């Protein structure tokens with residue numbers, strides 16, 4: 001029943017060590033230094049949260065992992081070996097699936113078409129619509145998604161519904177690393193709970209999860225480590241138990257939280 | 263029609279919120295879907311019928327079987343070119359050079375077979391290969407350098423018109439041997455009525471078969487199924503249209519070979535667009551290129567493939583035009599050919615903005631345009647009137663397209 005999200009057996013155990021690492025990654029957009037010399041390790045069985053102010057470079061970091069941005073310098077390693085993530089398809093092929101902040105859904109396509117876009121299920125050279133629709137219902141059921149019809153264009157869905165579709169799409173095909181850029185930003189309480197629940201389940205199965213989030217609740221619920229980005233630089237890595245006030249201080253640069261807050 | 267436990271159209275997913283939506287498969291919904299659906303061809307069918315009624319009223323000969331046979335034959339070359347245009351429009355690009363490329367292909371066939379004495383098939387192959395190469399160049403320029411296709415193909419329009427003149431040489435016109443099999447097939451090749459009826463039967467049965475098969479698979483997967491009434495209705499409509507066409511045309515010369523070729527090409531394109539990964543990529547890239555890229559679609563390859571398909575079909579259209587005329591000259595594929603082809607695609611319901619449209623819009627659009635041309639010729643009206651009327655029809659079609667788009671965005 002759960003095959004579409006979770007593999008029948010846990011992922012094969014690879015020698016301990018990060019699944020994905022960034023080494024000295026920098027990225028500029030014109031004059032803006034979106035990422036500066038960033039080192040990140042993403043481990044299996046771990047939820048790495050990424051926090052930071054608006055414009056801190058979180059989405060750029062997610063984009064590098066997703067293959068949407070090529071770093072100007074630095075290396076991306078998968079299982080310790082350098083790789084080139086030059087397209088989202090390449091990242092996906094290496095087992096890295098991403099929910100983008102802007103969702104990247106094609107408005108004119110329907111829900112099923114969007115869920116399987118780029119990795120459709122075929123049958124003798126043709127699309128297997130029946131199988132895709134069946135799996136679509138399955139994954140949406142698991143996310144407790146409330147979607148009127150999987151054959152309506154996603155244009156007709158609400159922001160939250162679209163976000164669930166984007167999350168569902170990243171989970172199909174059981175990737176090793178799931179990158180989620182603000183996946184709960186416009187979700188209701190129940191859908192947020194489902195997504196967080198799912199993240200915990202992914203972790204239990206051995207997947208690595210990178211979670212970009214502003215929601216203190218998300219971080220408390222699932223984060224194992226929290227990476228703070230400030231103006232494109234890594235400003236420390238904190239444990240999941242770190243209080244939100246301390247994180248805020250790190251994000252805004254007031255490294256020492258005021259004593260009154262302690 | 264959604265039985266309990268069946269999933270689909272109206273089922274609300276959340277277990278706690280089982281409010282059933284009204285099923286969306288009643289006759290009204292079917293009509294609405296025809297008009298506003300992803301592949302809505304109904305507006306253009308209505309438009310075509312309107313054009314025919316008007317033309318029949320002012321030019322009684324228009325609806326004669328012999329004239330309709332002519333109409334189908336006239337429609338083929340531009341129709342094949344328009345089919346290619348549909349593909350580039352769907353992927354969000356445009357090709358203004360289809361006329362020049364078709365003219366060049368005609369010139370290559372004529373010079374190759376008549377002047378250089380190649381076998382006809384070789385001439386056709388060389389011309390098609392040239393068409394393909396042109397599309398490949400466009401595709402690479404567009405994807406690697408990011409040049410807008412409007413500009414690339416505008417340059418191509420001029421360039422290949424020049425190449426066409428150079429290939430034709432000082433004479434400017436080359437007659438194809440009248441007795442060559444190709445010219446005969448294009449000008450005088452008609453299906454034996456028995457064969458035509460067999461093809462109609464095969465088509466209808468294949469259509470019915472795939473629908474029953476798909477329905478059965480959906481039923482077994484516990485997904486929503488279309489009601490039987492609709493299966494019967496659709497199949498009946500198809501059978502009716504095909505039998506009426508074949509029956510009526512057969513009272514005159516019948517269905518031309520080139521017409522069969524065109525319809526087969528449309529069917530292949532339609533199936534490829536709706537039922538293959540490639541087709542899905544085309545629609546995705548056309549409606550939101552960035553989202554398609556982020557989803558892992560091979561955007562560049564998809565765009566290049568559409569350019570190649572378009573110019574290859576343009577070349578084929580030019581070859582068919584030469585066959586029909588029995589000659590290739592400086593006018594082949596010239597003047598308004600590319601405008602007519604693009605107009606046909608748009609009138610047929612393919613959006614200029616990418617992502618929306620269907621292979622059938624090439625066939626329906628070209629029938630509208632050629633009906634107008636044909637009817638006005640019957641009335642002894644000149645080219646001037648023809649252009650003006652076609653322009654008005656095009657404007658009307660774009661207005662309908664806009665209105666439909668707006669409605670969908672508001673939906």
Ligand SMILES: Nc1ncnc2c1ncn2[C@@H]1O[C@H](COP(=O)(O)OP(=O)(O)OP(=O)(O)O)[C@@H](O)[C@H]1O
Pocket residue numbers: 029030032033034052053054055056057058059060061101
């Ligand atoms: N495609 C782009 N072109 C130009 N500049 C960009 C682009 N993407 C990001 N930037 C710049 O890079 C910086 C980091 O942007 P990024 O989207 O990574 O921030 P973020 O941390 O995700 O912010 P938010 O919390 O608002 O999502 C910003 O200053 C932004 O202006």
Ligand SMILES: [Mg+2]
Pocket residue numbers: 058059060101181
């Ligand atoms: Mg962001």
